[in-house]
Amino acid sequence: MELIEAIEGRTRFFIPGQDENSAFPPGTAPVxxxxxxxxNRDATVLLLQVIRPDHYIDTMGATGVRGLRIAHECEIPVTINDRDECAVNLIRKNVLHTGLNNVTVTKSDVNVLLSGQRFDAVDLDPFGTPAPFIDSAIRSARRFLMVTATDTAPLCGAHKKAGIRRYFSQPLNNEYHSETGLRTLLGFVVREALKYDIGLIPQFCFAHEHFVRLHLQVRRGAPAAERTLSSIGYILQCPKCPSRSEQHGLLPRAEVCEYCHTPLIPIGPLWLGALQSETLLDTMVEMIEQFPLGTSRQLATLLTLCRNELSVAGFYDYHQLARREKRSPPSMEDLLDRIHALDFPATRCHYLGTGVKTTAPLPMLLQAVKGDP
Ligand SMILES: C[S@@+](CC[C@H](N)C(=O)[O-])C[C@H]1O[C@@H](n2cnc3c(N)ncnc32)[C@H](O)[C@@H]1O
Ligand SMILES: [Zn+2]
Incomplete structure (x- = not known):
């Protein structure tokens, strides 16, 4: 295998040569x-620098870059695992290359490894869906669980049947599907935890480009699980107009749209609670200045957006609302000012540049979009 030296953050490591002319170069290399x-990795490196777990496992290492960076840049003891022989050989080579002495390398199926051993922080970074690995990861994780999903089409409702099979949740492919995808994955992970009387508290969860990323705190015991369960429910979406509402509970209850009286469509079950720990995000924003990361500017923007995002499920694309009203859209600043002037909270959101979160009733929001007095 031809190897090339790469650098991320402060870590140098080898990656396999890729066919740069291919539509997806990572798919052309053996690792x-x-x-x-x-x-995605920068976000986790910075977060781990703040939460400082005793030990971290990169369960699906590939080149090992994620675990290597955490061992080197955060100086946290790390295990890096992969079931693939070629990957494990490269991880070992990379450990030698970096000279790290706080890394253990294992070659195992992730479900086998996590079923037999507990780790303070468990990270899942599979190809596509993490669904088959969540159960063992929850049993293994002492304090923190981190999950990447790249199967955004099933999660967001574009591949509806696959999404329902994997996550046992009804998606809807509409303008806020990226948020539905994030909340659907979180709802699924939570349901896998509840059966063990384990509660989960979202620390920093976001959707970005082609992936969804969860960083969760694990709390054992029935009271913690009950608190977590209370954030499960549905978004009820009107199929005829932009109106939507949250409904907490295990089963969806039939409702009609309060504006056009059409039966609402339930999306879920999914997570309706907060997606972030505000104090953690504040600390990450403070720390990012002193921490050399390749994507720090982009990450600082994401952290600020997530920190300030209103915790209500289902953002509006206000350009779409303006088109519907046959008006040209105002600037984001003007729109937010107008909603605030009507005495309702409103913020940007991290999912979409023209996305708005607000608790204002739909007629008030449309009034603000149109700029009507
Ligand atoms: C998306 S890659 C991981 C990328 C890596 N974490 C990074 O940040 O570059 C997924 C890796 O998981 C490994 N893998 C897939 N299924 C696995 C399983 N059941 N047990 C262990 N490793 C697995 C694959 O061999 C592959 O190297
Ligand atoms: Zn309606």
């Missing part, structure tokens, strides 16, 4: 490495 996921 997977996707440069576009540096942003």
């Amino acid at each position: 997977f490495y996707n440069r576009r996921m540096e942003f």
Whole structure:
């Protein structure tokens, strides 16, 4: 295997040569490495620098870059695992190359490894869906669980049948599908935890380009699980107009749209609670200045957006609302000012540049979009 030296953050490591002329170069090498996921890795490196677990396992290491960076840049003891022989050989080579002495390398199926051993922080970074690995990861994780999903089409409702099979949840492929995808994955992970009387508290969860990323705190015991369960429910979406509402509970209850009286469509079950720990995000924003990361500017923007995002499920694309009203859209600043002037909270959101979160009733929001007095 031809090897090339790469660098992310402060870590140098080898990656396999890729066919740069291919539509998806990472898919052309014997061991997977996707440069576009540096942003995802940077987010986790910075977060771990704040939460400081006693031990971290990169369960699906490939080149090992994620675990190597955490061992080197955060100086946290790490285990890096992969079931693929070629990957494990490269991980071992990379450990030698970096000279790290706080890394253990294992070659195992992730479900087998996590069923037999507990780790303080468990990270799942599979190809596509993490659904088959969540159960063992929850049993293994002492304090933190991190999950990447790249199967955004099933999660967001574009591949509806696959999404229902994997996550046992009804998606809807509409303008806020990226948020539905994130909340659907979170709802699924939570349901897998509840059966063990384990509660989960979202620390920093976001959707970005082609992936969804969860960073969760694990709390054992029935009271913690009950608190977590209370955030499960549905988004009820009107199929005829932009109106939607949240409904907490295990089963969806039939409702009609309060504006056009059409029966609402339930999306879920999914997570309706907060997606972030505000104090953690504040600390990450403070720390990012002193921490050399390749994507720090982009990450700082994401952290600020997530920190300030209103915790209500289902954003509006206000350009779509303006088109529907046959008006040209105002600037984001003007729109937010107008909603605030009507005495309702409103914020940008991290999913979409023209996305708005608000608790304002639909007629008020449309009034603000149109700029009507
Ligand atoms: C998307 S790649 C991981 C990328 C890596 N974490 C990074 O940041 O570059 C997925 C890796 O998981 C490994 N893998 C897939 N299924 C596995 C399983 N059941 N047990 C252990 N490793 C597995 C594959 O061999 C592959 O190397
Ligand atoms: Zn309606």
